[in-house]
Amino acid sequence: MKFDTAYCISLDDKLSIYDVRDLNFDETMAFDSAKEQFQCPNDACRAAFAADNQLGTFNAKNVNYIRTPHFKNLPATRHIEGCPYGSSRTLAAGVEGTPDEDDREEHFPSELLLARREYVRKPATPTADVETPGTAAPASTSSPRTPHPAQASTPDKTSVFAHPVECFVSNIDDKELLKRMPLKIGEHTASYASFFKKIEYLLDNKGLIYWGKIKEIKDYTQSFRIDFEQKVWFKQADEAKKKPYSVNVYLSKKLIENYRKRKAFLEEIKHAIESEQELYCFFYGVTPELKQVPSKKHPEQTFRVFSANIENLDHFIIREAPGLATG
Numbered sequence: 001m002k003f004d005t006a007y008c009i010s011l012d013d014k015l016s017i018y019d020v021r022d023l024n025f026d027e028t029m030a031f032d033s034a035k036e037q038f039q040c041p042n043d044a045c046r047a048a049f050a051a052d053n054q055l056g057t058f059n060a061k062n063v064n065y066i067r068t069p070h071f072k073n074l075p076a077t078r079h080i081e082g083c084p085y086g087s088s089r090t091l092a093a094g095v096e097g098t099p100d101e102d103d104r105e106e107h108f109p110s111e112l113l114l115a116r117r118e119y120v121r122k123p124a125t126p127t128a129d130v131e132t133p134g135t136a137a138p139a140s141t142s143s144p145r146t147p148h149p150a151q152a153s154t155p156d157k158t159s160v161f162a163h164p165v166e167c168f169v170s171n172i173d174d175k176e177l178l179k180r181m182p183l184k185i186g187e188h189t190a191s192y193a194s195f196f197k198k199i200e201y202l203l204d205n206k207g208l209i210y211w212g213k214i215k216e217i218k219d220y221t222q223s224f225r226i227d228f229e230q231k232v233w234f235k236q237a238d239e240a241k242k243k244p245y246s247v248n249v250y251l252s253k254k255l256i257e258n259y260r261k262r263k264a265f266l267e268e269i270k271h272a273i274e275s276e277q278e279l280y281c282f283f284y285g286v287t288p289e290l291k292q293v294p295s296k297k298h299p300e301q302t303f304r305v306f307s308a309n310i311e312n313l314d315h316f317i318i319r320e321a322p323g324l325a326t327g
């Protein structure tokens with residue numbers, strides 16, 4: 001069994017690896033996973049050892065990761081007998097990093113919460129030395145930790161968009177699984193297979209997670225424009241047959257400037273513009289619509305394109321996605 005979450009001592013809460021990544025890049029939060037202490041999410045197991053019995057992270061701080069991020073056992077990590085996280089498979093996969101198992105996200109959130117999760121940092125105890133995690137004070141036995149009530153009752157929900165996207169991307173070769181697993185966003189529930197919609201089929205349904213291969217990213221004064229490779233075939237009322245229309249989304253630079261993960265986001269965009277790799281864009285919250293826009297070359301002329309302005313950068317991702325090309 002892989003770690004779905006890990007207990008973070010300073011936040012006194014269980015976090016998914018996607019929560020950890022989100023916190024690492026959030027410039028409004030003082031959080032660095034390299035300095036934080038993570039432990040087994042099994043309360044009984046965690047209580048049985050001192051605070052220095054910790055877990056490590058993989059891909060928690062890399063903006064442009066390829067392999068699925070995860071928590072892992074460190075060579076010295078111990079689990080109590082019967083701990084579901086202590087099986088030999090976890091140990092093997094965590095320490096050795098067996099590619100087949102690590103590349104797959106097994107914990108499918110059943111709901112993407114549109115409101116961001118909030119964290120309350122535990123007041124630092126005077127004896128704990130936060131700069132050197134390895135020598136921190138042992139876990140207190142006088143104040144048994146209780147899991148955060150809201151989090152304990154909703155272990156399979158997430159507010160981090162990257163989590164369901166990773167589930168989809170890393171399991172793309174298992175279509176049956178994606179058809180089986182449910183995902184809820186807002187009032188809408190569908191399987192992962194139908195919630196993730198190829199951009200060329202965006203006319204099928206509104207309000208889904210649209211994705212497609214990026215053709216080009218243009219850097220303008222006020223915005224970035226992402227052009228998708230695939231086109232939407234659409235028949236206008238006054239036309240005899242379907243014609244292909246380009247699809248794009250705009251990212252306002254003002255929106256990025258005010259984003260809590262501004263630095264990481266700009267790094268991601270810069271990497272994407274320079275990258276030779278095939279990149280994919282995923283977004284939720286807006287559906288591109290047919291618009292009449294002036295031509296850049298000949299401003300007196302107009303053309304039609306499916307376009308949308310991204311409104312929430314928390315629900316937008318550009319990433320490599322090996323496997324999607326054939327999927």
Ligand SMILES: [Zn+2]
Nearest residue numbers: 040045079083
């Ligand atoms: Zn354990």
